[in-house]
Amino acid sequence: NAGVTQTPKFQVLKTGQSMTLQCAQDMNHEYMSWYRQDPGMGLRLIHYSVGAGITDQGEVPNGYNVSRSTTEDFPLRLLSAAPSQTSVYFCASSYAPGQYGYTFGSGTRLTVV
Amino acid sequence: AQKVTQAQTEISVVEKEDVTLDCVYETRDTTYYLFWYKQPPSGELVFLIRRNSFDEQNEISGRYSWNFQKSTSSFNFTITASQVVDSAVYFCALSSYYGGATNKLIFGTGTLLAVQP
Numbered sequence: 001n002a003g004v005t006q007t008p009k010f011q012v013l014k015t016g017q018s019m020t021l022q023c024a025q026d027m028n029h030e031y032m033s034w035y036r037q038d039p040g041m042g043l044r045l046i047h048y049s050v051g052a053g054i055t056d057q058g059e060v061p062n063g064y065n066v067s068r069s070t071t072e073d074f075p076l077r078l079l080s081a082a083p084s085q086t087s088v089y090f091c092a093s094s095y096a097p098g099q100y101g102y103t104f105g106s107g108t109r110l111t112v113v
Numbered sequence: 114a115q116k117v118t119q120a121q122t123e124i125s126v127v128e129k130e131d132v133t134l135d136c137v138y139e140t141r142d143t144t145y146y147l148f149w150y151k152q153p154p155s156g157e158l159v160f161l162i163r164r165n166s167f168d169e170q171n172e173i174s175g176r177y178s179w180n181f182q183k184s185t186s187s188f189n190f191t192i193t194a195s196q197v198v199d200s201a202v203y204f205c206a207l208s209s210y211y212g213g214a215t216n217k218l219i220f221g222t223g224t225l226l227a228v229q230p
Contacts, residue, residue: 035220040122042204042222058217090158097218098208099165101148104158 002026006091006105013081013112021076021108023091031094032074033058033102034066036087043090049074081112115140117207119221126195127229134190134224136205142166147181147188148206148218158204164188195228202226 007022025032033048035058045058049068063085065077074093078085088109092102116139126132138147149161162172164181172179176193192199205221 043220101160106157
């Protein structure tokens, strides 16, 4: 059981470049989310999904897109990277996060120069 | 609105000291859940405990204990006889239950605990 797998672990982008952070889970969880972690700000919700084909915005969605074509995968797309998107990104999944919390991936450290 | 406040940004203790990490939450809901997560220097987020709003019993797990008090909207975490391996960032989180499972966890800003040998 791999749990939640995020790739890559580290990435450096130039301003304006686009990229996709990959997230996959093998626990058949319906709920998946993307958070970003910044110093002094805790974890903030970017986008979330309650099942395949259904996504919604979180607290800080600007500059990011998501899609959920399968239960297993929930990629996060940066359309035009900006230095303000330098952060650590965590993908998480859960059977029922409100009641049971999330299982988190190991994170992706992204630097935009 | 929901909010989680962890007023202690950093705490430094010497090994074997007891330490309490504070968590104060705000919610208008009567049904909600509270969580603690640990983030060691390696960076992963590790689930520690969850508590629902109807269960005010304190919980003890080894050297860890949690004190939930609805009257003060607090869910504090105490480590007894701290060890160097307890050094980490600790996050408190809140979710509410609007007549169905919610999918949002609201996190506090975290408390960095440094345990010195």
